[in-house]
Amino acid sequence: MAIDRLHLSFDGRTPVLSDVSLQVSDGEFVSLVGPSGCGKTTLLNLCAGLVQHSGTGSVCVAGEAPREGSPKVAYMLARDSLLPWRTALDNAAFGLQVRGASPEQARARARAMLAEVGLAGCEDALPKALSHGMRQRTALARTFTMDSPLLLMDEPFGALDAQTKLQLQDLLLRLCQQHRHSVLFITHDLAEAVAVSDRVVVMSSRPGRIVADVRIDLPRPRSIRELQKDPHFHELYAQLWAHLESGWGKHEG
């Protein structure tokens, strides 16, 4: 995925993104952090083909211009957005089915993914019978079932309680280790960004610019619990805070 010198404005006057260049290599996990309104979701929407850009610069996903519904991209949001009338299995299979896989194929892959996210035995449950954490596990299963080369994740754990969030971060680390997709991940939680990423890209307040691109050189495989004890984890966290603060207000006023 490559974004090159992108300038974007929705109304043709007010800049939202300014001179943004960003690359995510195959299998790389990159987090975007930055103040509210700096354009993080807009960047993901551009990669998903949900926002068209008429400004200057370019966006390229898996070798082509982004387009809505492309099999190259899977998108996961903070709210699980499961269909209430479909079982966990049929929800996990849904994305792949929409892309043309037969129900049998989609269900077989979704069943395996549900087992990977710890929901074996819950295949027939409706979303209303699942906890919030289990629903988000189902959404993770749906995202990975699609097997797209680029996963876009917009604060996927933002609405979870602290303990469930740590469990799902560990799960995401395992899934990424196993499946090696490229991931572009938005979070407001710097500890989460350090824990899961290969790089963390820090954006300034509006118009969004990239103010830092920090390599997270913590060895993998990682354990969320063990990371908390690693002094380098805390150094990286402090470094990101400093970059974030340098971007606050820099372009305001």
Ligand SMILES: Nc1ncnc2c1ncn2[C@@H]1O[C@H](COP(=O)(O)OP(=O)(O)OP(=O)(O)O)[C@@H](O)[C@H]1O
């Ligand atoms: N479709 C749209 N039309 C017009 N303005 C938009 C549109 N989408 C986003 N914006 C504006 O672009 C700016 C960036 O929004 P965006 O949602 O990308 O920020 P963000 O960094 O993801 O914020 P948050 O962290 O609060 O989710 C905001 O000022 C928002 O109002």
